[in-house]
Each structure stands twice: as C-alpha cells, then as structure tokens.
Amino acid sequence: MNLRIFIIPLLTSVVATSCNGFRILAIFPFTAKSHFVMFEELSKSLARAGHRVDVVSLFPLKENFPNYTDIVKLKWDFPTLVNNISIDFVEKEFRGNIISFIATVTGNQICKNLDHPDILKIVQNPPNDPPYDAFITEIFGAHCYMIIGHQLKIPIIGVSSSELYPWGHEMIANPRNLAFVPFELLPMTPPLSYWERMKNFLLYWWSYHEFNYYTRVQDDMIRKNFGEDAPGVRELERSVSMILANSHSSVNGAKPVTAGLIEVGGLHVRDDGPELPENLQKWLDESAHGFIYFTFGSMVRIETLPKETLAILYRSFGKIAPVRVLMKIAKPQELPDGLPGNVITQAWIQQLKVLKHKNIRAFITHGGLMGTQEAIHCGVPMIGVPLFADQFVNIHNYVEKKIALFLDYKAITEEKLDAAIDAILNDPVYLKSVRAISEKFRDRPLTPAETAVYWVEYIIKHGSQALRSPALDLTWWQEALLDVYVALVLALLVTVYAIIMIVGALVRLIFGKKRGSKRASRSKKNK
Missing domain, CATH: 1.20.5 (Single alpha-helices involved in coiled-coils or other helix-helix interfaces)
Structure with a gap:
C-alpha cells in the first residue's frame, strides 16, 4: 500500500512530462567539436526535461540518449576540427582577420551545404506527429540556416558558444554602451580611457558592418533553395526570438542586457561522463604533491609546437618534480624523446574529472572559453598560452582578475615558464581569487542548463515575440x-x-x- 503511494505520483509525473513535452529541431552545422560540446549538453538538457529533440550535426552521439535523435549526420568537405590542427595551421589560417574568417569559412562556406537533401526534406516534408515547436541553431557565421525555422513557422532560438559578437547583439537589439563595455575581441578592461573608447567604438561598428558585408552572399544561397520570395539573412537574424549565450556576469562583467539575451555560461559543465581510466585515476590519486594539467583543447595539438619550445617544456616540467604534469597529446609518437619522469600523456581526457580532482594545482591552457569555464567552475588557477581568436581576450580578462598568468607561446623561454609555474603553484593570490570567482560563477538560482530549458519552454509557450525588444522597430538614429x-x-x-x-x-x-x-x-x- 505504501509503495503504491510513491509509485502512482511518480508514474503520473512521468506521463505528464511525456504528454506535455515539446518537439524541437536543432541544426548545428559548424565543424568544431569545441562549439558542439555546449550544443550537445543543451540538447540533452531539453531531452532530460521530457522534450523530443531532433538534432542535425557533424557529431552524432556514440550512445543512444532518451528523447535525443540524430536525424541527419552531416559531413562537409571542410574537415571537422578535432585533434587535427597544428601550430603552423594556426599561424597561417587563424592569425589573420578573424571577422573575415568567421563570416566566410565558418559562415558562407558552410551555407553552401544548405541544399543538403536531408535538410531540404525537413522543410518539404516536416513531421506532424507531433510537429516541431521550436528551431535552435548557432549564432556565429552560418545564419542562413535560420530559414529552416522561418519555413516551418516556428520560433527561432539562437545559441552562442561564446559571448555575443556585434552582429549577435544587433539582431536582438541588445544595448551596448561602448563607453564601458569592451568589444568582445578587444583585450580591454573598464574603465576605458578616451582612446580606448574611440578604438572600442570604431572596431565594434567596423566588425559589425564587415561581417554583414561578407555574409550578404548568404541571401543568394537562401533564395536558390527556398525561392525568390524567401527573406534575406539580415531579416532572418532580426526574427530570432532569443539567444542563449555562453557568458556570465561573474566572469564577463556586469553589462546591460535585453530580455532576449539569456546568459547560460557554463552550460556544458556536467560531470556525468565515463570515469577516468583506472591507471590514470591511480596516477592522479598518488600525486601526493599535486599535478598540473596541460592541454590546448580539442583542436590544436601540443606536439606540433617547435622542438625548441617542447624542449623548454621538458626542462621546466622536470624541475618541478615531485609535482606531476598530465599532458593531452593526441599523437604521442610525434613527441621528441626525453619526456621527464614526472610527466605522462593521454590522447583524450575526461577534462572535467581531471579539473575537479583533489590533487590538481594548476591548468595550462590555450584559453578556450569552454575549458577555462570548467577550470573556474572547479576553482583551478591557470597559465594561459593563447593561440587565436577570443583566447587572448579570455586570458587578458583572467589575468586582470588574478586567476591566471599569461605566456606568449612565440616568446616562451625557460625562465618565463619557470617563473609562471612557480607563481601559480606558490603564490596564494591565484588560488584565493579563482575560488572566490568560482563561488560566484556557481551561485545561481537555477543551473545554466535549467535556465536554458526554462527559457526555451517560455518562448514555445508564450510565442516568438515574448522577449522581443521594441528597439528592433526603431531606426539607428531613433x-x-x-x-x-x-x-x-x-x-x-x-x-x-x-x-x-x-x-x-x-x-x-x-x-x-x-x-x-x-x-x-x-x-x-x-x-
């Protein structure tokens, strides 16, 4: 009898969840796994909440997940960016005009695949058992895919794996006071001087118009596949109902925000993956003097650094024994001989489990937002070696907050690396600062995932215009x-x-x- 009292409400709750769940279409066409980490967790969070999520991406799940279905597995000519980028490639491709790269390589080039037969089929023959209630896609470069949501006549929800760039702010009329809010790709800290404010203003608007100039060709790609009457990419951008952004005031500062911008920084931080390999877990547990974790993320391979730089790493790491070093090395056979005895390498690592280990003392990172947010969540001080894009701004921000030290990878010397390691291990200010920010980063009424789910449901229940800013109806001078x-x-x-x-x-x-x-x-x- 008592058992029945517990089971009946539980079954009622499950049935109610499945009956009230929405059906959501999510298309993530970019080739970077580092971006998809956030989108996968968003999709899984919606699925956990009882919603049916159909996903189109280049990264299908390896194991089945309830309510999550990979309906189209994309494959572009452009390679997926997973453990295959060398330092030379970074220098040639990523150190130029970043706005042009985002607009053309991650935007226009990916929009050429808008005519994928399986994507067109979604629009031509959409499901009605039940129909889709919302469309989710990335806010980055390939905004042409918003046409899918428009054609299906459902709310378009954007998700950004970083802070919003100028074109993201403008599509939802998010207020940007450039007197004190730095452009996301400028390493500046308020208060801004006169010349910093001038530079901030000019580069913000230059970048916005440059992006729009390069991506205007997406209009042709849209109309080629959906007819001459189809809206252009600028009109589609301004029809976005809401954007979920990977930012949070504790890390990115207090800024004016419109209702349509929902900050869910750290959404991807969820520790429910597989356990660490037994030998690695044992090695970490036995690191009585602590260990340093070193990775350049899911794209760039440390082993492609110049041999002189690798030799510097070897010598500096050898000096700090018995403190140990764990390095993520995709192809260890490419490392030169002479790896110190206190250093081990792994091809792929469950990063969050390493960062939350009781014996970790520091994190050497390229400054990618996902990894550094995980370090902040776990309260781990960092040494930043930025390589491209927003990594320089991220590390600059962390240095200002005294939770990281900066090293220029093209000017690393043994003395500089020794000094950075000594400071991060022995100066208590870094550990104290990162733990204080970690506490603020985690102190929220809802988790980032719960926040995202709530607002997606809100848009579906209350309509695509529920969070729309009236500023979208004004001219720029008004x-x-x-x-x-x-x-x-x-x-x-x-x-x-x-x-x-x-x-x-x-x-x-x-x-x-x-x-x-x-x-x-x-x-x-x-x-």
Missing part, C-alpha cells in the same frame, strides 16, 4: 535618440538666437531713447 538631440539643439539655438535678438532690440530701444533725449536737450540749449 534608438540613439539623435532625432531628439537634434531637435533639442535646434530648439536651444533658436532660443539663444531669440534671446540675442530680444536683448539686442532692448539695448537699441534703451540706448536709442537716451540718444534721442540727449539730442533734444542739446537742441533746446542751442535755441
């Missing part, structure tokens, strides 16, 4: 109140002019009377 300022200045000028004219008239009147009376008195005397 939003900036330029017409009001011009009217006020004109009114002021007219008022000043009128006052001058009145004063002038009074002066002439007064002094004119005096002159007249003087003339009259003179004429009387002459008579």
Whole structure:
C-alpha cells in the first residue's frame, strides 16, 4: 500500500512530462567539436526535461540518449576540427582577420551545404506527429540556416558558444554602451580611457558592418533553395526570438542586457561522463604533491609546437618534480624523446574529472572559453598560452582578475615558464581569487542548463515575440535618440538666437531713447 503511494505520483509525473513535452529541431552545422560540446549538453538538457529533440550535426552521439535523435549526420568537405590542427595551421589560417574568417569559412562556406537533401526534406516534408515547436541553431557565421525555422513557422532560438559578437547583439537589439563595455575581441578592461573608447567604438561598428558585408552572399544561397520570395539573412537574424549565450556576469562583467539575451555560461559543465581510466585515476590519486594539467583543447595539438619550445617544456616540467604534469597529446609518437619522469600523456581526457580532482594545482591552457569555464567552475588557477581568436581576450580578462598568468607561446623561454609555474603553484593570490570567482560563477538560482530549458519552454509557450525588444522597430538614429538631440539643439539655438535678438532690440530701444533725449536737450540749449 505504501509503495503504491510513491509509485502512482511518480508514474503520473512521468506521463505528464511525456504528454506535455515539446518537439524541437536543432541544426548545428559548424565543424568544431569545441562549439558542439555546449550544443550537445543543451540538447540533452531539453531531452532530460521530457522534450523530443531532433538534432542535425557533424557529431552524432556514440550512445543512444532518451528523447535525443540524430536525424541527419552531416559531413562537409571542410574537415571537422578535432585533434587535427597544428601550430603552423594556426599561424597561417587563424592569425589573420578573424571577422573575415568567421563570416566566410565558418559562415558562407558552410551555407553552401544548405541544399543538403536531408535538410531540404525537413522543410518539404516536416513531421506532424507531433510537429516541431521550436528551431535552435548557432549564432556565429552560418545564419542562413535560420530559414529552416522561418519555413516551418516556428520560433527561432539562437545559441552562442561564446559571448555575443556585434552582429549577435544587433539582431536582438541588445544595448551596448561602448563607453564601458569592451568589444568582445578587444583585450580591454573598464574603465576605458578616451582612446580606448574611440578604438572600442570604431572596431565594434567596423566588425559589425564587415561581417554583414561578407555574409550578404548568404541571401543568394537562401533564395536558390527556398525561392525568390524567401527573406534575406539580415531579416532572418532580426526574427530570432532569443539567444542563449555562453557568458556570465561573474566572469564577463556586469553589462546591460535585453530580455532576449539569456546568459547560460557554463552550460556544458556536467560531470556525468565515463570515469577516468583506472591507471590514470591511480596516477592522479598518488600525486601526493599535486599535478598540473596541460592541454590546448580539442583542436590544436601540443606536439606540433617547435622542438625548441617542447624542449623548454621538458626542462621546466622536470624541475618541478615531485609535482606531476598530465599532458593531452593526441599523437604521442610525434613527441621528441626525453619526456621527464614526472610527466605522462593521454590522447583524450575526461577534462572535467581531471579539473575537479583533489590533487590538481594548476591548468595550462590555450584559453578556450569552454575549458577555462570548467577550470573556474572547479576553482583551478591557470597559465594561459593563447593561440587565436577570443583566447587572448579570455586570458587578458583572467589575468586582470588574478586567476591566471599569461605566456606568449612565440616568446616562451625557460625562465618565463619557470617563473609562471612557480607563481601559480606558490603564490596564494591565484588560488584565493579563482575560488572566490568560482563561488560566484556557481551561485545561481537555477543551473545554466535549467535556465536554458526554462527559457526555451517560455518562448514555445508564450510565442516568438515574448522577449522581443521594441528597439528592433526603431531606426539607428531613433534608438540613439539623435532625432531628439537634434531637435533639442535646434530648439536651444533658436532660443539663444531669440534671446540675442530680444536683448539686442532692448539695448537699441534703451540706448536709442537716451540718444534721442540727449539730442533734444542739446537742441533746446542751442535755441
């Protein structure tokens, strides 16, 4: 009888969840696994909440997950960015104009695959058992895929694996006060000087218009597949109902935010993956003096660093024994001989489990947002060796917060590396600072995943316009109140002019009377 009391409400809850669940289509066409980590966790979180999630991506799940279905497994000519980027490739491809790269390589090039037969089939023959309730896609470069949500007549929800760039802010009219909010690709810290504010203003708007200029060709790709009457990419961008962004005020600072921008920084941080290999777990547990974890993320291979740099790493790491070092090395056979005895390598690592290990003392990282957020979540101080894109800004931010040290990988010397390791291991300010920020980063009424699920459900239940900013209906000069300022200045000028004219008239009147009376008195005397 008592058992029945517990089972019946439980079954009722399960049935209610499955009956009330929504059906969501998610398309993530970018080839970087580091981006997809967040999108996968978002999709799984929606699935856990009882929603049916159909995913189109280049990274299908290796194991079945309830309510999560890989309906289309993409494969582009552009290679997937997983453990296959060398330092030379970074220098040639990623150190140039980052806005052009985002717009063309991660945008236009991927939009060429909008004519994928399986993607077109979704629009031509959408399911109705039940139909889709919302469409989710990445806010980065390939915004042409928003046409799918438009054609299905369902809310379009964006998700960004980083802070929003200018084009992301503008599509939802997110207020950006460039007097104190730095452009996301500029390593600046408020308060900004006059010249910093000037640079911030110019580069923000230059980047916005540069991105729009390069991606205007996506209009042709959309209309080629969906007809001449289909909306262009700029119109589609402004139809986005909401954006989930991988940011949080504890790390990225307090900024003005519109209702349509939901901060879910750290959404991907979930420790439910497989356990560490037994031999690695034993090695970490036995690291009585602690260990340092070193990785360049899921794309760039440490073993492709110049041999001179690797030799410096070997010598510096050897000096800190008995402190140990764990390195993520995809192809250990490419490492030169002479690896110190206190260092081991692994081809792939369950990073979060390593970062939360009780014996970890520091994290050497390229500064990728996903990995550094995990380190902040776990309270681990960092040494940042940024390579490209937002990594420089991330590390600059962490250095300012005293949770990291910066090293230029092209100018690393043994002395600089020794000094950085010594400081991060022995100066308590870094550990104290990162633990304080970690506490703020984790102190939220809902987890990032719960927050994301709540707002996706909110948009579906209350409509695509529920969080829409009225600023989207204004011209740029109306939003900036330029017409009001011009009217006020004109009114002021007219008022000043009128006052001058009145004063002038009074002066002439007064002094004119005096002159007249003087003339009259003179004429009387002459008579």
